[in-house]
Amino acid sequence: MALLSRVAERLYWGARYLERAEDASRVLQSFGDVLADYPGSGMQWSSLVAVAGAGGKDSIDVVASEESAVVQYLLADREHANSIAVSIERSRENLRTCREVMPREAWVAVNDLSLFVRGAAATSIDRRRRERLLTRVIDDSRRLDGVLQSAMTRDEAFEMWRLGRYIERADMTTRVLGVRAASLLALPAGATEEFAEVQWMGVLRSLSALQMYQRATRGPIIGSEVVRFLLFDHRFPRSVAGCLAEIRASTLRMPSHTTVLGTVESVDRALRRSRPAADDGVALDAAMDGVQLALGRLNDVMHEQYVVH
Amino acid sequence: MELLDQLGVDELRERQRMSDVEILTMGISFTIYSDGENIDRAWPFDVIPRLISGEEWERVANGLMQRLRALNMFIDDVYNEQRIIAAGIFPGELLDDATNFREECRGVHPKFGVWAHISGSDLVRAGDGQFYVLEDNLRVPSGVSYVLENRVVAKRAFPELFERHLIRPVDGYTDELNKLLMSLAPDGRRDPNLVVLTPGIFNSAYFEHSFLAQRMGAELVEGADLVVGDDECVYMKTVQGLERVDVIYRRIDDLFLDPEAFNPDSMLGVPGLMRAWKAGNVGIANAPGAGVADDKCVYAWVPDMVRYYLGEEPLIANVPTFRCMYDDERAYVLDNLDQLVLKPANESGGYGIVIGDRAAPDVLEAAAASIRSDPRNWVAQPILDLSTAPTLVADGIAPRHLDLRPFILTGEHSYVTAGGLTRVALKEGSLIVNSSQGGGSKDTWIVDLDDDFSARFTTPQTFQPLLGGHGQTQSQSQSQSQTQSQGQGQGHTQSQSQGPTQSQDQTQTGAEGDVADPEATG
Numbered sequence: 001m002a003l004l005s006r007v008a009e010r011l012y013w014g015a016r017y018l019e020r021a022e023d024a025s026r027v028l029q030s031f032g033d034v035l036a037d038y039p040g041s042g043m044q045w046s047s048l049v050a051v052a053g054a055g056g057k058d059s060i061d062v063v064a065s066e067e068s069a070v071v072q073y074l075l076a077d078r079e080h081a082n083s084i085a086v087s088i089e090r091s092r093e094n095l096r097t098c099r100e101v102m103p104r105e106a107w108v109a110v111n112d113l114s115l116f117v118r119g120a121a122a123t124s125i126d127r128r129r130r131e132r133l134l135t136r137v138i139d140d141s142r143r144l145d146g147v148l149q150s151a152m153t154r155d156e157a158f159e160m161w162r163l164g165r166y167i168e169r170a171d172m173t174t175r176v177l178g179v180r181a182a183s184l185l186a187l188p189a190g191a192t193e194e195f196a197e198v199q200w201m202g203v204l205r206s207l208s209a210l211q212m213y214q215r216a217t218r219g220p221i222i223g224s225e226v227v228r229f230l231l232f233d234h235r236f237p238r239s240v241a242g243c244l245a246e247i248r249a250s251t252l253r254m255p256s257h258t259t260v261l262g263t264v265e266s267v268d269r270a271l272r273r274s275r276p277a278a279d280d281g282v283a284l285d286a287a288m289d290g291v292q293l294a295l296g297r298l299n300d301v302m303h304e305q306y307v308v309h
Numbered sequence: 310m311e312l313l314d315q316l317g318v319d320e321l322r323e324r325q326r327m328s329d330v331e332i333l334t335m336g337i338s339f340t341i342y343s344d345g346e347n348i349d350r351a352w353p354f355d356v357i358p359r360l361i362s363g364e365e366w367e368r369v370a371n372g373l374m375q376r377l378r379a380l381n382m383f384i385d386d387v388y389n390e391q392r393i394i395a396a397g398i399f400p401g402e403l404l405d406d407a408t409n410f411r412e413e414c415r416g417v418h419p420k421f422g423v424w425a426h427i428s429g430s431d432l433v434r435a436g437d438g439q440f441y442v443l444e445d446n447l448r449v450p451s452g453v454s455y456v457l458e459n460r461v462v463a464k465r466a467f468p469e470l471f472e473r474h475l476i477r478p479v480d481g482y483t484d485e486l487n488k489l490l491m492s493l494a495p496d497g498r499r500d501p502n503l504v505v506l507t508p509g510i511f512n513s514a515y516f517e518h519s520f521l522a523q524r525m526g527a528e529l530v531e532g533a534d535l536v537v538g539d540d541e542c543v544y545m546k547t548v549q550g551l552e553r554v555d556v557i558y559r560r561i562d563d564l565f566l567d568p569e570a571f572n573p574d575s576m577l578g579v580p581g582l583m584r585a586w587k588a589g590n591v592g593i594a595n596a597p598g599a600g601v602a603d604d605k606c607v608y609a610w611v612p613d614m615v616r617y618y619l620g621e622e623p624l625i626a627n628v629p630t631f632r633c634m635y636d637d638e639r640a641y642v643l644d645n646l647d648q649l650v651l652k653p654a655n656e657s658g659g660y661g662i663v664i665g666d667r668a669a670p671d672v673l674e675a676a677a678a679s680i681r682s683d684p685r686n687w688v689a690q691p692i693l694d695l696s697t698a699p700t701l702v703a704d705g706i707a708p709r710h711l712d713l714r715p716f717i718l719t720g721e722h723s724y725v726t727a728g729g730l731t732r733v734a735l736k737e738g739s740l741i742v743n744s745s746q747g748g749g750s751k752d753t754w755i756v757d758l759d760d761d762f763s764a765r766f767t768t769p770q771t772f773q774p775l776l777g778g779h780g781q782t783q784s785q786s787q788s789q790s791q792t793q794s795q796g797q798g799q800g801h802t803q804s805q806s807q808g809p810t811q812s813q814d815q816t817q818t819g820a821e822g823d824v825a826d827p828e829a830t831g
Contacts (some may be wrong), residue, residue, distance in 0.1 A: 001526075002502070002528065002545070002547040002548075002549060002552045003547055003548045003549075004528055004530060004534050004545060004546065004547055004548075005534070005546045005547060005548055006531065006533070006534055006546075007528075007529075008548050093510075096336075096510065096519075097510055097519070097529075099519045099520075099523055100519055100522040100523040100526075100527070100528070100529045104523070107336060108334060108335060108336065111334070111335075111336040112334050115333060115334070156548055156549075160548075254548065255548060255549045256549070256550075305548075306548040309546065309550065
């Protein structure tokens with residue numbers, strides 16, 4: 001069964017946007033949780049804007065901004081290209097034109113989610129309602145994965161979907177590390193150990209990684225360990241190494257993949273170069289930029305190989 | 310109606326609500342274009358089904374298959390020998406200004422001699438209880454996906470009825486379509502590649518294009534996905550490079566198919582497609598040029614085609630049509646202007662149509678003058694009294710006008726859907742059934758009585774007649790729609806109170822894509 005180049009591209013972006021919405025929801029959720037523990041700590045909601053990326057709109061005053069403004073911007077803002085509402089809408093629009101290559105329930109799941117978010121986003125800014133929406137986004141995104149995992153033929157369409165998912169996920173993990181972890185590593189001396197621990201737990205939670213980190217390390221929550229886990233533990237599917245392993249596996253199942261595979265390896269090299277940066281905030285931020293750039297190149301190479309010809 | 314009495318309005322409303330939610334969740338939609346924006350709207354569905362007896366449907370289906378065989382022989386003939394013109398039965402000069410005659414198609418011989426593989430004829434049941442063909446949509450008729458989706462929704466709304474009654478399934482259509490399309494592949498191609506060619510996501514019928522591609526496991530392509538090679542074969546651009554295409558189910562109008570042959574500005578088509586088709590390297594359904602027989606004027610000759618090509622009497626009725634080019638028919642028309650619908654042949658979308666019994670005297674005068682000076686361009690038909698069916702509306706259950714679009718497949722064999730798309734005008738007295746203009750739809754149930762089918766089942770007593778008592782079912786079902794149309798002062802009279810835009814002629818002449826709006830406009 002051949003896969004049209006145009007459809008391949010839309011599947012890929014459908015997957016990326018959905019992953020983006022899911023990951024952003026988790027970041028927002030965990031940040032709110034940490035803040036609830038340390039209301040006066042000086043943690044800035046505006047720091048989240050850097051994780052999500054400005055997405056073509058920088059009208060928000062990130063310094064003075066309060067919780068409601070930042071949440072509105074990240075969750076519901078229709079002008080903000082990376083807001084959760086816009087990501088889900090774009091995912092739906094992309095997948096709407098791929099319905100013939102996916103099991104029907106997959107489309108139903110994303111359509112259902114988009115209907116819900118469309119109706120609820122604007123009124124989900126305050127904490128209680130926000131929680132319901134974010135949970136729904138995360139759950140439905142995973143529901144879609146479940147449908148595809150259990151009911152989709154392992155063809156090129158399936159691989160394009162996976163590639164979109166894992167490239168976006170790897171990108172998001174590096175963003176969280178580059179912004180939040182980097183600033184935590186540079187925490188002022190006065191900060192208590194407990195405060196740091198709670199913060200690092202927040203980082204892990206924002207990547208759905210807390211429990212798996214604890215199982216894998218069987219030790220206390222130490223910043224540099226957390227960074228190493230999230231970058232290099234290839235057994236954990238949200239770590240950058242784990243994402244890269246999946247990207248490599250999917251690439252190998254795609255036709256004429258030599259060039260693409262070469263680019264995957266260059267992302268891997270960029271990742272390995274970041275190893276010494278695990279203890280140093282500034283270096284980590286820079287190293288994460290390097291991985292993001294390599295992922296961007298991978299995106300472009302795939303586009304040339306499978307879409308433009 | 311037994312069903313309605315048993316359930317009551319409140320229960321029906323509850324089921325309607327459930328169906329509406331289901332349609333939204335399943336993403337059953339149609340697209341309308343408004344204020345420069347494309348809006349994806351939920352498909353309008355009336356939960357109360359429309360019933361037709363199996364016995365009556367057999368006759369209708371046979372009539373439709375016969376009609377399409379004759380129409381296809383006609384199309385093949387006018388692009389080749391033109392025997393029907395030589396025989397003096399069809400006036401050849403009508404082709405001169407027929408907008409859908411394609412000179413580029415002369416001398417082409419598609420497989421099986423079939424041009425209009427998929428058609429969606431619009432039927433109405435008139436005052437005499439009989440079904441009439443209002444028009445034959447031979448180009449890119451749409452709506453069949455909603456037939457299948459309506460059934461999915463109806464099954465969930467009335468599970469108990471589907472358990473107790475023999476309602477013919479509609480699900481087989483896509484399989485039949487798939488077989489037909491595969492049979493159009495160039496000879497000798499093994500495991501042929503089938504694609505559905507869509508104008509794209511912004512088309513009003515995109516949902517259907519996607520639906521059909523899904524159900525047939527075909528690729529849904531846009532013009533830019535295809536390319537014609539130096540070998541005059543068609544290829545699609547895939548992640549593996551170019552791959553040969555053998556059959557195209559195109560949902561784009563002729564004039565946009567190939568900028569080389571037709572409209573040079575078309576961004577939707579594929580340059581060189583006509584060359585590939587004429588060389589026999591790709592099958593196209595419906596064949597370019599098939600629309601020549603889909604024309605208000607040519608329509609009048611369909612009964613003659615049936616007699617000439619098949620030597621049979623037509624099994625399904627044409628609306629009697631007077632051809633003003635003939636002296637005696639013109640004389641009748643001019644004498645009875647106030648009792649006829651006057652239609653200019655080369656206009657579409659309901660333009661220029663005059664309804665005799667409601668037109669102002671000066672309008673009738675002008676039409677008469679035009680008929681005298683250009684008789685070839687005019688036909689006339691009696692004013693039909695359209696049937697109604699009970700429909701759930703704001704005040705309860707009330708009769709509303711409807712039509713029916715069955716889908717007919719013609720290839721090596723013929724096939725007709727069990728029923729078709731019933732469209733219903735939701736406004737009281739209105740005859741506008743188009744979903745883009747507030748029309749709705751109903752599931753259409755072809756119901757077989759246990760008498761007909763009892764031999765097939767071991768416990769026939771579990772099947773209860775849905776249409777009324779045993780033995781007189783059919784007459785009941787007919788009188789049902791009749792009584793109701795009379796009950797509200799006859800459909801036609803009612804519609805007079807509506808403005809001139811909401812007249813019978815719109816139902817009669819709606820362009821063929823008009824489940825939402827014509828799909829071929831690019």
